[in-house]
Amino acid sequence: MKKASIILHSGDLDKAYSALIIGNGALAMGLEATLFFTFWGLERLKKGKLDKAKLCRRNLFGLGRWIMKKKMKKANLASLEKLLKNYKELGGKIIACEMTMEIMGIRKEDLREEIIDEYGAVGTFINEAKESKINLFI
Amino acid sequence: MKKASIILHSGDLDKAYSALIIGNGALAMGLEATLFFTFWGLERLKKGKLDKAKLCRRNLFGLGRWIMKKKMKKANLASLEKLLKNYKELGGKIIACEMTMEIMGIRKEDLREEIIDEYGAVGTFINEAKESKINLFI
Amino acid sequence: MKKASIILHSGDLDKAYSALIIGNGALAMGLEATLFFTFWGLERLKKGKLDKAKLCRRNLFGLGRWIMKKKMKKANLASLEKLLKNYKELGGKIIACEMTMEIMGIRKEDLREEIIDEYGAVGTFINEAKESKINLFI
Numbered sequence: 298m299k300k301a302s303i304i305l306h307s308g309d310l311d312k313a314y315s316a317l318i319i320g321n322g323a324l325a326m327g328l329e330a331t332l333f334f335t336f337w338g339l340e341r342l343k344k345g346k347l348d349k350a351k352l353c354r355r356n357l358f359g360l361g362r363w364i365m366k367k368k369m370k371k372a373n374l375a376s377l378e379k380l381l382k383n384y385k386e387l388g389g390k391i392i393a394c395e396m397t398m399e400i401m402g403i404r405k406e407d408l409r410e411e412i413i414d415e416y417g418a419v420g421t422f423i424n425e426a427k428e429s430k431i432n433l434f435i
Numbered sequence: 436m437k438k439a440s441i442i443l444h445s446g447d448l449d450k451a452y453s454a455l456i457i458g459n460g461a462l463a464m465g466l467e468a469t470l471f472f473t474f475w476g477l478e479r480l481k482k483g484k485l486d487k488a489k490l491c492r493r494n495l496f497g498l499g500r501w502i503m504k505k506k507m508k509k510a511n512l513a514s515l516e517k518l519l520k521n522y523k524e525l526g527g528k529i530i531a532c533e534m535t536m537e538i539m540g541i542r543k544e545d546l547r548e549e550i551i552d553e554y555g556a557v558g559t560f561i562n563e564a565k566e567s568k569i570n571l572f573i
Numbered sequence: 574m575k576k577a578s579i580i581l582h583s584g585d586l587d588k589a590y591s592a593l594i595i596g597n598g599a600l601a602m603g604l605e606a607t608l609f610f611t612f613w614g615l616e617r618l619k620k621g622k623l624d625k626a627k628l629c630r631r632n633l634f635g636l637g638r639w640i641m642k643k644k645m646k647k648a649n650l651a652s653l654e655k656l657l658k659n660y661k662e663l664g665g666k667i668i669a670c671e672m673t674m675e676i677m678g679i680r681k682e683d684l685r686e687e688i689i690d691e692y693g694a695v696g697t698f699i700n701e702a703k704e705s706k707i708n709l710f711i
Binding site: 437449459 | 672
Binding site for chain 3: 335336401418427434
């Protein structure tokens with residue numbers, strides 16, 4: 298079976314959307330999917346942080362956070378929470394980066410352990426990626 | 436025939452350059468190429484927006500927009516407009532993300548319809564990507 | 574033998590870490606690895622620039638540069654310099670983007686020539702990428 302492996306390095310809300318939309322899309326098309334959360338991306342797996350908007354360049358100079366949220370709602374775009382729920386129900390795999398946990402001082406109990414399938418390092422990712430048809434760094 | 440599928444998520448000028456240069460490079464080397472414009476990247480397909488520089492971190496703290504444009508000109512770097520023209524002439528495919536259009540309130544008539552081959556969602560991208568040798572998220 | 578080809582487009586410190594960690598991980602798992610330094614990423618190959626932190630959004634609004642460096646040290650994370658040394662010792666390949674050199678006015682003597690295996694353009698990258706199992710744009 299073909300597989301998609303996606304690294305989520307960025308902490309940006311829009312990048313988390315892209316990662317989960319692509320992951321769900323892969324699963325819906327019959328592929329396997331693995332999301333590897335690392336660096337700022339791992340922050341999104343902390344309790345209560347998934348849908349939290351961060352100040353970012355785009356929020357300062359472009360579309361504001363509030364406007365974007367409103368537009369997303371109007372377009373019936375699911376929340377990241379809903380996308381993550383679908384992702385897990387469709388059999389998507391989630392790996393949390395152990396090295397990031399160590400650097401950032403993140404403990405397992407800070408993370409949503411119930412949705413994490415594996416704690417791994419770069420070797421874990423390479424093993425997934427070298428068997429994958431689609432590899433993306435987001 | 437081998438294929439390259441590139442998602443352009445970013446709206447940054449330098450990222451648009453990378454996407455089009457890689458797309459053209461792939462076509463020139465005998466591969467097929469698909470560019471999927473989504474999120475801020477889709478803004479670049481609006482009429483009159485392709486070569487427009489945006490304020491970005493790099494413009495504030497690093498190389499200024501004006502200096503960069505001047506250097507590009509001096510180095511005989513083609514404009515994005517020229518790169519896009521070559522891309523289409525070499526047979527490159529362009530997909531516009533329908534979900535982004537809905538969220539951002541972008542209508543077909545806002546976009547340069549004559550260069551868009553298809554309006555699609557994530558499934559369209561997955562279908563391209565799972566048959567591609569090179570997949571990139573930019 | 575399987576290969577990983579990574580474009581480092583970003584000049585951000587954390588992105589350079591990701592590129593080198595993934596490159597080293599690939600080599601350690603028995604794959605070949607190629608890093609293609611382009612745009613702001615190429616700046617990291619200038620003499621004395623690899624570990625230099627830049628002002629970036631994250632430094633302004635998130636973790637400060639100083640705090641991040643301290644955390645990295647505490648977690649025994651190797652410097653980029655050390656990661657690069659390992660990368661070369663494990664047989665990793667480094668390509669510098671000639672087009673970027675021309676645009677930015679970077680001369681060979683500005684770069685650390687002793688670690689660069691090849692100066693190439695987009696065609697060089699496509700040739701590597703189309704034979705690679707893992708392709709990433711960072």
